[in-house]
Amino acid sequence: MGLLIFAYRKLDIIRRKNDLQYRLMDLTRKLSDLQQYAANIADGSVSMSDMMNTPSSMFGRQMMYMQYAHNGALFGAQQKFTMMQPMISMQMQQMPDLNMQAMYQNWIFKNLYDQERERMGKQEAKLLNEQEKQIQAEKAKIETQIKLLEQEYEACKQGEDRSVQMFKPEYTSQ
DSSP: OHHHHHHHHHHHHHHHHHHHHHHHHHHHHHHHHHHHHHHHHTTSSOOHHHHHHSOGGGHHHHHHHHHHHHHHHHHHHHHHHHHHHHHHHHHHTTOOOHHHHHHHHHHHHHHHHHHHHHHHHHHHHHHHHHHHHHHHHHHHHHHHHHHHHHHHHHHHHHHHHHHHHHHSOOOOOO
């Protein structure tokens, strides 16, 4: 009876270990995809090359980030530009050329937009960093569980071997 219990327990441990290894493999892929996505958006913008190199699991998130970052940066830049308007107007009074005034306003707005875009990138990087930490923690937990299962498997194997020894017939020659 003890042999069957050990055999069943070993099979259960193998099944659980395989499930954990599959989960570990899945987390490793997610982490890799997350890191590739983070590298693609690290500069705050997304190029065509970045789009082509984005893992399929992160493509939707990247599209949402692009829209969110652009809209957020545009809104933030417009707000700051409006607040700076009195100062800009004073500086533009010293510029007689209308083209120069327009170029100056565009230059200021573009700088404000770029600053806001960078801020959006930092927010996304912070979120990605938190997700990476969570995945790393879960991976470490699973790796520990796998090691414990391997130890339990060895203990079952030894118990099974002892049970076999107990039931093994002993022949003596007379």
